[in-house]
Amino acid sequence: MQRVVLTEVYALLKRIGAVANEAEFSRDWLGRSECYVRGLRFKGLGASTGSVAICASKLQHYGLRMCESSAHSKLGKQFLELSRECHNTINEEAEAQWLAA
Numbered sequence: 001m002q003r004v005v006l007t008e009v010y011a012l013l014k015r016i017g018a019v020a021n022e023a024e025f026s027r028d029w030l031g032r033s034e035c036y037v038r039g040l041r042f043k044g045l046g047a048s049t050g051s052v053a054i055c056a057s058k059l060q061h062y063g064l065r066m067c068e069s070s071a072h073s074k075l076g077k078q079f080l081e082l083s084r085e086c087h088n089t090i091n092e093e094a095e096a097q098w099l100a101a
Contacts, residue, residue: 023035
């Protein structure tokens with residue numbers, strides 16, 4: 001699930017020109033090194049919960065700001081929906097961890 005939501009976030013940000021590549025996405029939206037997403041893909045791993053949380057927080061912050069403007073409210077709503085998906089992913093992973101314990 002995590003990989004899907006971050007793929008959607010990256011695709012949207014790239015489409016609107018907010019990021020140019022995965023390295024920029026890793027650094028600016030996940031709070032990690034420029035090779036983070038590439039390394040995850042190479043190792044077949046999902047992003048850390050912290051990285052997803054940073055992304056969710058930034059999406060929510062900018063989404064709320066964009067919703068204040070009629071010119072950007074549609075995009076703001078998309079940001080907020082992706083933020084909710086990130087938060088849902090975090091909750092699902094946390095629940096799976098404590099249920100397994």
